[in-house]
Structures are given as C-alpha cells and as structure tokens.
Amino acid sequence: MTIKSYAKAVNEAHEQLLASDERVFVIGQGVESPWCVGTTTLGLVARFGSERVIDTPISEAGVTGAAIGAAMAGMRPIVFHPRMDFMYLAMDQIINHCAHWYYMFGGRVNVPVTIRGIINRGNEQAAQHSQSPFAMYVHVPGLKVVCPASPYDAKGLLVAAVRDDNPVLYIDDRWLYTLEEEVPDEIYEVPLGKGRVCREGSDVTVVAVSYLVREAMKAADILASERISVEVIDPRTLKPLDIDLIVNSVKKTGRLVVADPDWPCCGFSEHVAAAVYSRTFNILKNPVQFVTLPDAPVPAGTSLEKAYFPDKSDIFQAVKHFFAE
C-alpha cells in the first residue's frame, strides 16, 4: 500500500490492465500528449507500444465507433475523450450503437467497451471546455456510468469497468487528480453498482458526486462543530444506482441533500430525489435540497466561474436550511 494521487491511480490501472489482459488496448486523441490526459497515460506507449496504446486523429465519433467495433470482436478497449464536452460528437455511436446493440440483437453481441470521459474545467475555459453532463448518459438504457471521487475508487472502478461485459462510461475529474490516499499496488476491482458511506451520521444524508464528495466531507466537518451529524454517501456508480444504500440512510436521517455538479433539469440529483421520494415519502422530515450547477452554460471569467461551481459552503447552506427557524 502506497500513497498515490488520483492521476497515478488511473495511470496504474491502465498499466496493470494492459499488462494482465492482452484484449485490453487504449485508444484516443492525445494518448501521447501529456497535457491532454493529464499524465494518466504517461509511459504506456513506451511500455506497450503504439499498437496497443493508439493515438488518433481528432475524429471523436469515428474513434469511439472503432473502439465499439473492437469490443464486439472480443477486445476490451478503453477509448478516452480528453474532455467530456467533445464526447457529444460521438453521441450517435455511444447511444444508437454502443448502448442499444446488446438489446437490439437479442443479447447475441455484447459490447465490453470502456468509454473514458474526462472532466476538465476551471481556469476560464468557458462553456465548451468545462462540462460534466453525467445525467444524459445515465438516461440511456444499456450504458453503465461510474464517477470515481477518490484515488482508491479511480483505480478499482476502472478495472471493474474494463472487466464488465457491458459498455461502461468512466468519468474522471481533473480537479481530483492531485488528491492523494493509500492505494493498493496490486490490481483490484471496486464493484460496479455499489455506493460507499464516506462518513456516518444521523441528522442529514448528503449524496454527493465527483468533486462534491470532498466538499461534502469538508462541510460535514464544519457542521459537526454545530452538532449536526451528516452522513455522506458517494454512489460511485451512477448507473446502476445503489439506491438501497441511499434509501436506508434517508430512513435513518429523514433528510436528504443531493450534491451533483451537473445541470439541474432531469439531472442525476432529481433522479435520486425521485427514487427516494417514491420509497420514503412518509418519513421525510423536509423537502429534498439540491446543490447543482445553475441551469446555464459555463461562464469563462473567474468571478463568474467561482459563482457557478458549487463548493462546501453551498452544501453547508443546504444542510443548514433544514434547521432554519
């Protein structure tokens, strides 16, 4: 066990997957470019060669489709998009083809591809270089979606995604790349569809996604000093969702905040709220509170950007709202 950064954990998962399974290959635009994938593919070409670590033209749709086809042929490709914003160009391949294929052909051809969408925001990058649209993928039948918020999960979820027989969208977040914790040196899986209680509490349940897990933990620390006990849950997999874990927590606390750095309309946060309401309506003490992005594109200027992305203070306020009066 060694202390590793989130970026190192992602890099190590790639390396160990490539070393342990000859069906695995990595393909995407900028695989040899250190700034495109933020060191997460560093050293892979040197060790495994350009036949298995393949840099490509920009062609998002074509390259994603090629990974999908290779998966149908029995490979285990990881195709990445240096920014999730650019993945929109591959939507037809991801939804009409990748996600529908297994069902559309009666279970006769499966697509074990891992699509890696990287969130890269901040520093005044504006609306087309800052997005984290989880929900529109969660909406699609046939696609699993994972969103690791810690180095340990970043490694284990990537391994599990690649080993899964279905298409998995793996969303990693560059705001977390420098986060460090103990990460096992050997290869391991974090099971898909299993959430994690990051902190136990009794007054409020906060379900947080991506970088907001860390912010929720900070908010919980502050709230503890005010004698408000917060339970923080990281679902880790957005689909299939570990709804029982969330519902059981809400049954205990009676209050729910969902903190999800995505747009609010038909978003993941509304999905969680609906799932919880339909199962626990009679025991909720207050209406569910949401911490999301505003229903607006991402601005460039730092002052606007700061207002746009929620942090620990927004989660703190949402929890405090329950105890106003």
Next chain:
Amino acid sequence: MNNCLCPPPPEFRINRIDDSKLKWLLLTMMRIREFEERVAELVIEKKIITPCHLYTGQEAVASGVCHALRKDDYLFGTHRSHGHYIAKGGDLKAAMAEMFGRATGCSKGRGGSMHLVAPEVGILGTSSIVAGSLPIAVGTALAESIRGTGRVTAVFHGDGVPEEGIWHESANLAALKRLPVIFICENNLYCTHMALDKRRVHDNLHRVAKEHGLESVVVDGNNVPDVYYAARDAVNRAREGYGPSFIECRTYRWRGHVGPNYDVDLGLRNQDELDAWVARCPIKHFAGFLVSIGILSKNDVEEMQRGVSFEIEEAVSFAVSSPFPDPADLTRYVFKGGASNDD
C-alpha cells in the same frame, strides 16, 4: 431520362471460377430475390409490420462480395441488409421470424427488419443509422489487426453515406492504420427519395475514397462475377496487410426506399428508368449466361427456382408458427450478466 446511366446489359467474363461457385452465385441471388419478393407480398398483406427496405435488383452485390469472404470474416450492414445476411450465410428461418417479430427471430424480436445478426457467420449486426456501422467495422478490423489473425471485415453502405461526416472519419482512420476492412458502396442512385445529382455536385464517390487513401474501384453492381473479382482482390489485399479498399457497385433498387412500392407513382423516379434497370436484371442475365455456356440447363434453373421457393415458404411457415416474445422478458438483454435485466 433523369439520373440514369442506362448502361448496356452486363457482359460476363469469368476466369478461374469453378462451376459450383458459379452456381452458388446464381442460387444466392435467387434466394435473396425470392426472400425479398415474398416479404413484399407479406407487407402488402399487412402480415409483416416492421419497415422493410427491400434489396430486389441489388442481389449481385451481396452475392459477389460474400463469395469472396470466409465464414469467419465480419460483415456489417445497413437498414437494407436482408441480402447481405442471406449471402453471408445467415439462417433464413431466423431472418423471416425476425420480420414477423417472433421470439425465434435472429434478434429475438428486438431488432426487426433493419437489425439482423448472425455472429456464427460473422454478422455482428446491421445499423439503420446511415453510416453508423462504418466506424464499428473499422473497429473489428482494428481488433483483428492487433491480434494479427487475418480476419477481414466487409461493411456495406449506400451512396448517401459519403455525405455523412463519419464516413470520412472512418475511411481516414482505416487508411491511416492500414486496417483490413472493405467498404462496399451500393450506389443505387438514390438516397431515400433523392437522386444522386440532387445531393452531390460530382458523381465521384470512388474518387473521394481514393483521396482518403483507400484502394478504390468501380464495378457494374449488376454483374456478379465482376463484383466477386473486385471483392476478391480487396479481400486479398486486406488479408495480406495492405489496408482498406472501397468498391463502388453501380446498381439499382427496383422498389422504393422502404416497402413494396416503386416510388414511380410518387413522382420520385420515372417508369422508363425503372424499366431500363429491370431489363438489366442481374439474375436473369447471369442465369442466361450460365445456360449459354452450358453450365446449367434451363431445367436446372427452373429446378433451382423451385428449391428456393420451397426454402422461403418453409421459412414463412416457421415464422408464423413461432411464438411471440414473452412481454415478461421486455427488459431482458439491456445488460449482460451481473446487473439488472440479466441474461
């Protein structure tokens, strides 16, 4: 005559194809024709509901190409793929049952006419999104290139496909990585309702492919030996690692874009043009040629036709007597194993 090349009837030149292969080419074309014409009747009778894009008139393309492929080579198709499925060796009963939405269909009633599959003969699926299966075919070729197996991928597409951006991405990627994939462009002169000259400034699909770095040829898509020879050359190149090819097959679909109508009544094309292409029937001319060189007698051809009709009727009987999928299984096959909706 609008947008019609009206070339002369196909002239057949054969070289080093043995008799059994020539008979297979004819039989396969007849089987496709019988399947499609029977489906057309069943659509008119409203016994088949799924939208059927019929392949009648284009039989030489699928037959000629698939004859050059091995059983384990991959094939990807389109919304108009009954012919590709049959020529590659897909099971007729399973295809007909899919037309009827039955549990015994090749896609277990989930796919319909536009989504046929037969992995046992290399058909990993057909996409009804125009150009949608192009990059996927490049992907199976990439997989086999990494593995070094020599398996080749054939992907069929229409003449509207180079109007989609992803065709260019796929062609470029295939050429750049020298992948073993063959793009077969069935240029039937129409994309849905639109004639080629209303969609492109130049009639130059094969030249566009060539500029992307694909080996590129044009053949008479109604001449089954010519299609076969072009496909054989492309397959050999691909198998030996020389990279991708593009074959433009000039042909014509007799029926309209979708369904059994001819689209003449809608003013989309004129009767003279249709008649000219019906006169160039790939099956009639090739059968006549095989009779003229003594490989088959007229009786042999009639016998083959009876056999094919029997096969298709058997497939229809199988389909109509098959059960519908169980609604309790509605969400089966969303995910494979380990999650909700397991198989």
